[in-house]
Every structure is written in structure tokens, then in C-alpha cells.
Amino acid sequence: MKEKIAIAVHGGAGTILKSSMTLEKEQLYKAGLEEALKLGYQILDKGGSSLDAVTTAVSALENNPLFNAGRGSVFTHDGTHEMDAAIMRGDTLEAGAVAGVSGIKNPVVLARTVMEQSEHVLLGGNEAVRFAFDQGVDLMEPEYFHTEFRHKQWQDALAEGKVQLDHSDKKFGTVGAVARDRNGSLVAATSTGGMTNKRWGRIGDSPLIGCGTYANDKTCAVSCTGHGEFFIRAVVAYDLSCLIEYKGMSLQEACDFLVMDKLQKFGGEGGLIALDKHGNVVLSFNSEGMYRGQYVEGSNLTTAIYRS
Amino acid sequence: MKEKIAIAVHGGAGTILKSSMTLEKEQLYKAGLEEALKLGYQILDKGGSSLDAVTTAVSALENNPLFNAGRGSVFTHDGTHEMDAAIMRGDTLEAGAVAGVSGIKNPVVLARTVMEQSEHVLLGGNEAVRFAFDQGVDLMEPEYFHTEFRHKQWQDALAEGKVQLDHSDKKFGTVGAVARDRNGSLVAATSTGGMTNKRWGRIGDSPLIGCGTYANDKTCAVSCTGHGEFFIRAVVAYDLSCLIEYKGMSLQEACDFLVMDKLQKFGGEGGLIALDKHGNVVLSFNSEGMYRGQYVEGSNLTTAIYRS
Numbered sequence: 001m002k003e004k005i006a007i008a009v010h011g012g013a014g015t016i017l018k019s020s021m022t023l024e025k026e027q028l029y030k031a032g033l034e035e036a037l038k039l040g041y042q043i044l045d046k047g048g049s050s051l052d053a054v055t056t057a058v059s060a061l062e063n064n065p066l067f068n069a070g071r072g073s074v075f076t077h078d079g080t081h082e083m084d085a086a087i088m089r090g091d092t093l094e095a096g097a098v099a100g101v102s103g104i105k106n107p108v109v110l111a112r113t114v115m116e117q118s119e120h121v122l123l124g125g126n127e128a129v130r131f132a133f134d135q136g137v138d139l140m141e142p143e144y145f146h147t148e149f150r151h152k153q154w155q156d157a158l159a160e161g162k163v164q165l166d167h168s169d170k171k172f173g174t175v176g177a178v179a180r181d182r183n184g185s186l187v188a189a190t191s192t193g194g195m196t197n198k199r200w201g202r203i204g205d206s207p208l209i210g211c212g213t214y215a216n217d218k219t220c221a222v223s224c225t226g227h228g229e230f231f232i233r234a235v236v237a238y239d240l241s242c243l244i245e246y247k248g249m250s251l252q253e254a255c256d257f258l259v260m261d262k263l264q265k266f267g268g269e270g271g272l273i274a275l276d277k278h279g280n281v282v283l284s285f286n287s288e289g290m291y292r293g294q295y296v297e298g299s300n301l302t303t304a305i306y307r308s
Numbered sequence: 309m310k311e312k313i314a315i316a317v318h319g320g321a322g323t324i325l326k327s328s329m330t331l332e333k334e335q336l337y338k339a340g341l342e343e344a345l346k347l348g349y350q351i352l353d354k355g356g357s358s359l360d361a362v363t364t365a366v367s368a369l370e371n372n373p374l375f376n377a378g379r380g381s382v383f384t385h386d387g388t389h390e391m392d393a394a395i396m397r398g399d400t401l402e403a404g405a406v407a408g409v410s411g412i413k414n415p416v417v418l419a420r421t422v423m424e425q426s427e428h429v430l431l432g433g434n435e436a437v438r439f440a441f442d443q444g445v446d447l448m449e450p451e452y453f454h455t456e457f458r459h460k461q462w463q464d465a466l467a468e469g470k471v472q473l474d475h476s477d478k479k480f481g482t483v484g485a486v487a488r489d490r491n492g493s494l495v496a497a498t499s500t501g502g503m504t505n506k507r508w509g510r511i512g513d514s515p516l517i518g519c520g521t522y523a524n525d526k527t528c529a530v531s532c533t534g535h536g537e538f539f540i541r542a543v544v545a546y547d548l549s550c551l552i553e554y555k556g557m558s559l560q561e562a563c564d565f566l567v568m569d570k571l572q573k574f575g576g577e578g579g580l581i582a583l584d585k586h587g588n589v590v591l592s593f594n595s596e597g598m599y600r601g602q603y604v605e606g607s608n609l610t611t612a613i614y615r616s
Contacts, residue, residue: 093542095541099432100435119537121541122511122540123511124408124432124433124510124511126433127408127508127510128508128509130508131507199435199438199439201431201435202430202432202435203407203430204430209543210546211516211517211518229428229429232403233401233429233517235517235546238547239550246550246554266401
């Protein structure tokens with residue numbers, strides 16, 4: 001029997017209010033999510049791996065300047081772009097991640113290269129960029145990452161003297177994808193440009209295995225987006241897996257408990273996308289909105305932004 | 309009723325063979341562990357916090373050139389010293405960590421400063437050192453970290469062209485401590501100089517909350533030492549907590565299963581020190597040896613190196 005294929009993506013969560021959106025902007029975001037889902041689904045549909053589907057979907061979101069990852073990454077305090085990304089495969093529990101890298105076109109590709117071409121899981125900073133160079137991973141000049149929108153956010157944040165999560169709305173800019181292929185293998189990946197005006201080499205949950213990203217064929221694949229510090233302290237991604245494996249919860253029960261109850265009480269605003277070994281997809285968040293979408297075999301592709 | 313106070317420390321695990329040790333070296337290692345235990349225990353005994361006890365014990369190990377952390381940190385490929393550390397308190401689930409920092413006398417103190425003086429959990433690289441400077445955390449010149457022993461290891465590794473875990477033995481150089489104070493609060497901390505001849509800004513499990521370090525008053529405090537990449541992929545520290553919280557295992561059962569069965573099968577060589585909410589201490593490892601010690605109220609201080 002062929003396993004059911006499925007893919008889900010997110011483009012960040014937070015205070016995304018309908019009142020501060022235009023119909024045109026909404027459609028641009030949805031088109032970006034849809035493109036990523038379709039590119040990933042096509043790969044799965046042709047019998048490709050969840051690893052390739054997730055890499056391609058996250059790369060598409062990284063290439064879209066609307067989302068805070070890759071090209072659309074926010075500015076740091078020093079006016080640079082420092083990006084984080086992670087990827088994990090559920091069949092072998094192999095993982096790769098990078099933290100605080102600049103000039104990388106697709107940080108998710110670099111994370112995958114760390115997984116496949118090094119004996120390490122996590123590389124950080126300029127040295128990780130040297131690894132990217134050695135491996136022939138695509139590098140881009142700073143101008144590539146310069147978008148007027150993000151530049152203005154940074155200038156505003158500098159003027160106000162504060163670190164901002166994404167922009168003037170309280171928004172957690174991250175992208176991510178989870179997928180299941182015809183072999184039933186699960187993969188998760190997350191990528192982010194971090195916080196506007198961030199200093200001191202702050203690293204959030206996105207590149208941290210078990211916090212922002214986790215995959216295990218026995219339980220689930222999950223990519224988080226939210227207030228990173230809370231997601232680290234709550235080890236959210238692996239907690240979801242443990243609730244399924246050790247407590248016997250279904251994916252839906254585990255997400256309801258973790259996101260809507262435990263994280264809510266803890267102050268951990270945000271959400272996650274997850275997919276279990278049966279191909280069930282759950283997109284869960286306790287914030288006002290989350291850019292999200294799913295494409296599951298036998299169902300229509302759907303995208304959404306606000307609470308339903 | 310006064311809660312039972314307890315502290316445990318480790319100084320790394322791996323292939324530590326009696327045949328390659330001298331009695332004098334053994335005694336030096338044991339004296340280092342004993343000093344850290346006594347300093348931490350004194351604080352607990354006077355009614356001090358597990359946070360202060362753990363910070364003091366880990367700082368003592370960092371100051372001892374025998375251990376691969378702080379002063380005794382190994383050399384990177386470029387001849388520098390890049391250190392990682394993390395600390396977490398079990399009462400509030402607050403955490404602080406640093407990755408890839410150079411010139412910091414006591415990385416555990418910097419990790420604590422991140423926890424207490426920033427809104428972040430994890431800071432990395434040169435920017436984290438700038439934070440240390442701003443906060444007045446003790447910095448040292450490179451010479452402070454230059455020990456002949458480590459320098460020779462690095463030269464040997466360069467000559468052989470390989471990354472080494474600690475030195476010519478397969479040893480995972482890390483230090484850590486867990487403690488429980490009179491309020492029953494648990495704290496865990498880990499600190500390391502990483503791998504000899506490491507490149508590309510490799511970050512191991514030590515500074516990663518949930519992987520190498522975790523504390524939760526409801527379950528346990530744990531500090532790991534081992535082949536970092538496996539400990540990250542297995543999210544070891546938080547797994548121990550979940551086995552207790554979700555599976556209802558005792559600390560001993562959870563350590564036996566996790567270290568001696570699950571990690572062993574996974575290829576994750578190393579060990580951990582852990583302490584539960586009742587003040588039970590378990591020092592567990594699947595490698596040849598682990599520098600370790602414990603001092604629990606009502607029992608004698610003990611230190612050990614090899615399998616018993």
C-alpha cells in the first residue's frame with residue numbers, strides 16, 4: 001500500500017490582525033505559502049523524499065521577501081542579517097543546523113549540508129559560513145538581503161531602541177515545513193532571520209533540535225514559530241514527540257495540550273505545524289494568527305492566516 | 309521540614325582506562341572533583357541556593373586546567389579556544405547559555421548572566437563576548453587558556469588532520485554540576501571547551517537546553533557529557549525529564565533505560581549526572597569511565613573515575 005503523502009508549511013505566527021492587513025497583502029502571503037506547498041507536494045507526488053520536499057518548500061519561503069527568513073530576513077542591531085535554520089529526518093534521526101550565519105541564500109540548504117557532509121549537527125557564525133563556502137553552498141552579497149520594508153523596520157527599532165520580534169506588530173518571523181513521503185518518512189525544517197535589531201548573537205529556538213525543530217518517524221515531525229526563548233525553555237518540539245510516545249496522546253491531543261494549555265500558561269506565544277506517522281496534520285497556535293497551509297493527499301490545498 | 313541538600317559533578321566521560329593513568333593523575337582529578345563538590349556543598353549547607361552552588365562548583369572545575377572547560381579548554385583548528393556553557397533553574401525554568409565564546413574566564417558565569425541580565429536564553433560568538441564585556445563578566449587573555457598539555461594535543465591532532473573529542477583517548481571533555489537546595493530547588497549547569505582541532509564553529513550539546521542541560525523541580529536536574537551530536541539528536545536531558553514526568557519512571561529507571569539501553573543502541577557514548585526532586589542522585593554512563601562525584605546530606609562525599 002502506498003503511504004499517504006502530506007506537507008504543511010508556516011510563515012510565522014503572532015499578532016497578525018485582519019484590521020492591519022489589506023486584501024492584496026493577504027493574497028501575496030497566501031500565494032507564497034501556496035507556492036511552497038505545491039513545490040513540495042509535486043516532489044512527494046512523484047515519489048520523491050520528504051527531505052527533498054521540505055528543503056524545496058522552505059527554500060521557496062526563504063526566497064520570498066515577505067517572510068522573515070533567507071532573502072526577507074530582518075536586520076540585526078549592526079545592520080547585518082544573521083540567520084538560523086535546522087532540518088531533521090525522522091527515519092535516521094539525523095539532523096543539521098546553523099546559527100548566526102550571514103550571506104547564505106538558503107540557510108535550510110546549508111543546514112542540510114551540515115547534516116549530510118559533516119560529522120556535526122550544529123555549526124555557528126562566520127566559521128559556519130566558511131563551511132558553506134568550502135561546500136559550494138550558494139552565497140549572496142548583502143544587497144540581496146536588503147529589502148526596504150525590513151530596512152525601515154530596523155530604522156524604527158533603532159530609533160525606539162528596542163529589539164523587535166519581527167516588525168511593529170508582535171510577530172514571530174519564521175518559516176518552516178513538515179512532510180511525509182510515500183515511504184512514510186517524516187522530515188521537519190525551520191528557518192528564520194531572527195529578531196529585528198537583535199544584538200549579542202542571540203540565537204532563538206529555530207536551529208535548536210528538540211526546541212524549534214524535531215522529527216521522528218515513530219511520533220511526529222514538527223516546526224515551531226513563536227517567542228523563541230519560551231520555546232527553548234519548554235523544549236517544545238521534542239515535548240510534542242514525548243507526549244505522543246510516552247503519554248500515548250494523539251497528535252491533535254498533544255498539540256491541544258502543548259500549545260493551547262501548557263505553552264499558553266507558560267507565556268509562550270506562538271504555534272507549530274506538525275504531522276504524525278499516519279499522515280495527520282495539525283496547525284496549532286495560541287497567537288492571533290499564523291501564516292500556514294497544508295496539502296494532504298485526498299484533500300485540497302488550503303492556506304490561512306487568522307483564527308478560523 | 310528541611311529539604312535534603314545534594315550536589316553532584318562530572319568532569320567528562322569516555323575511554324578513561326586505568327592502564328593509561330597514573331595514581332598521581334587519578335588523585336589530581338579526584339581532588340579537583342572533591343574541591344568542586346565541597347565548595348558547592350558549603351553553600352547549600354549554609355542555606356544558599358542551588359543556583360549559587362552549581363555556579364561555584366562549575367567555576368571551580370573551569371578554573372582547574374585538568375578539565376576541558378574554562379582554563380583547560382582544548383584548542384580549535386585555528387588555535388583559539390571556543391567555549392560553550394549553559395545553566396537552568398528548575399523552579400522558574402529560566403535558562404541561559406553561550407556558544408562559541410572566547411576569552412571568558414568562567415563561561416558558566418556568563419551563561420548565568422545571560423539568564424539573569426538579558427531577555428534571551430542563548431547568545432553566540434563574538435557578539436556574546438561583547439555582551440560579557442558590557443556586563444563586566446571576567447575576561448582573560450589567550451595566554452590564560454594556554455596549557456602545554458592541550459597545546460600538544462592540538463599539534464598532534466593537526467598533524468593527524470582529525471578532530472578529536474578531547475585527546476588521544478576517546479574522551480568527551482565537559483564539566484557539569486547539578487544541585488538541590490533547602491528549598492528543594494534544582495539547578496543544572498554544563499560547560500565545555502569542545503573538541504580539539506574543531507572547525508566551522510561546531511557547537512555540541514553542552515549549551516543546548518534540553519540536550520546537554522536541563523532542570524525542572526517537578527522532575528530532575530541533569531548535566532550530560534558525551535558524543536555531543538548524538539546527545540543533540542536524542543535530546544537527552546529533556547528525554548530524562550519526560551521519562552520521569554510522562555512515563556512515571558524513577559530517576560534510576562529513567563537513567564538505566566536512557567543511558568544504558570536507548571543511547572547505547574543509538575551509538576551515543578557518554579553519560580550524565582542527575583538529581584531528582586527527592587534528592588536522589590544518579591551518575592550513569594555507558595563509556596569506560598566518567599570523572600564524577602557526589603555529596604549528599606547524610607552520606608560521605610565520594611568521587612570515582614572508572615566503572616565500579
